[in-house]
Amino acid sequence: MTDALCRPDFVTRAAPLLVCSLLAALFVVTPAGCDGDRPAKPTGTTAGSADGKAAVDCQREPIAAGEQVRIAVIPKGTTHEFWKSIHAGALKAERELPGVQIIWKGPTKEDDRGQQISVVENFINAGVTGIVLAPLDDVALAKPVQEAGRAGISVVVMDSALEADPCREFASFVATDNYVGGQHGARRLGEILGGKGKILLLRYQVGSASTVQREQGFLDTLKADFPDVQVVSADQYGGATTESAYAKAENLLNRFADLDGIFCPNESTTFGMLRALQGSGRAGKVKFVGFDSSDKLIQAMADGELHGLVLQDPLNMGYVAVKTLVAFLRGEKVATRIDTGSAVATPENMNDPRIRELLSPPIDEYLLR
Structure with missing residues (x-):
């Protein structure tokens, strides 16, 4: 997994309002307009990786000893099982960290960029100590994160990457290597198809960096490893809800009657496609690989209607993101990129x-208390 972590598309950016420059094997970091009440005089060091590229650690001056730490955790949405697991992981970290309070709030729908921006801005105005953010849009959320930095609020990004300058806006990127996740999906589907057949990809939504990387990893790997698999559709988006994904899936299944396989890159597209397959009488007949988990998807796999699920570790992702941010606030070195892993069920x-x-x-161990 090390090689994948060090690809240019899996890079995190470092400490708040820092400017890092690489000088030989040492990163020299200077503050850039930091809040005077929260001085952050970070240092950065490099370490070799398996492919010879530099992996960066970042560090800031610690907050005052005994200071109450209020961490806002902002997901892309609050309804899908994935985000409930993220929430549970954040609460698990809170249990282990004396003096740390987790505040959980996110948009209701995963396509409401405006609401997520407002949530970030409200937490900035409230003066939280730090923010853990899963950005809905890799471009639209860059400005609010910059505003957090100007307010002296440290940020860790999770789940989806953010378009921001390295070593300036955030301390660490905690996520699945989503490109590798897409590769897992391609290999599973290609293998159960015997390396041939007609398949389609139902994408998630424009601007979601995590799923864009999964989709690209899927398509690249199919092309390289399974050249006899024909992709008949890869330009349709399911959208942010199960209902929108279901509607799009119905249209696709009506268009392609002789389909052999399907890949979907997240929970809502996977469940929407499952419903459409069930409604058309094709569930179990078309080889189907999805992404993420829920009780209904687990049951579908047990029933033979779903042939693979690429799994992240969202509980661990929420846990590691909070622990990493608190360590950074307390003056410890943190890695700028952390892969929380994936597997195929x-x-x-x-x-x-x-x-x-x-x-x-x-998750109930942490959410129900």
Whole structure:
């Protein structure tokens, strides 16, 4: 996984309002307009990686000893099971960190960029100590993150990358290597098709960096490893809700009657497509690989209607994102990129202990208290 982490598209940016310049093997970092009440005089160091590229650690001056730490955790949405697991992970970290308070708030719908921007701005005005953000849009959320930095608020980005200058706007990027996740999906689908057939990709939505990378990893790997698999559609988007994905999936299934396989890059597109396959009587007949998990998707796999799920570790992602931000606030070095891993669940391995834990994270232990 190290090589994947060091690809240019899987890079995180470092500390708040910092400007880093690479001088030989040392990063020299200077503050750029930092809030005088929250001095951040970071240093950066480099370490070699498997492919010879530099991996960066960043550091700032610690907040005052004993200062209450209020962390705003802002997901892309609040309804999907994935975000509930992220929330549980953040609360798990809160339990382990004395003096840390987690405040959870996000937009209701995963296409409401305006609402997510407002949530970030409200937390800036409230003067939180730090923000963990899963940006809905890699461009639209860059400005609010810059505003947080100008206010002296440190930021960790999770799940989806942000278009921002390295070593300026945020301390760390905690996420699945989404390109690798897409590769997992392509290999699973290609293998169960025997390396041939007609397939389609139902994309998620424009501007979602995480799913764009999954989709690209999927298409690149199919082309390279399964040249006899024909992609008949890869330009349609399911949108932010299960209902919109269901409507788009119905249209696609009506257009392509002789389809052999399908890949969907997130929970809502996967479930929307599952419903459309069930409604058309084609569930289980078309090879189907999705992304992320829910109770209904697990049942569909057990019933033979779903042939693979690429799984992230969202509970761990929320946990690591909060722990990383608190460590950074307390003056510790943090990695600018952290891969929280992925795996593939299949009907054959879905009862293995580790896969079962990823399919059904123990979120109630943290959410119901």
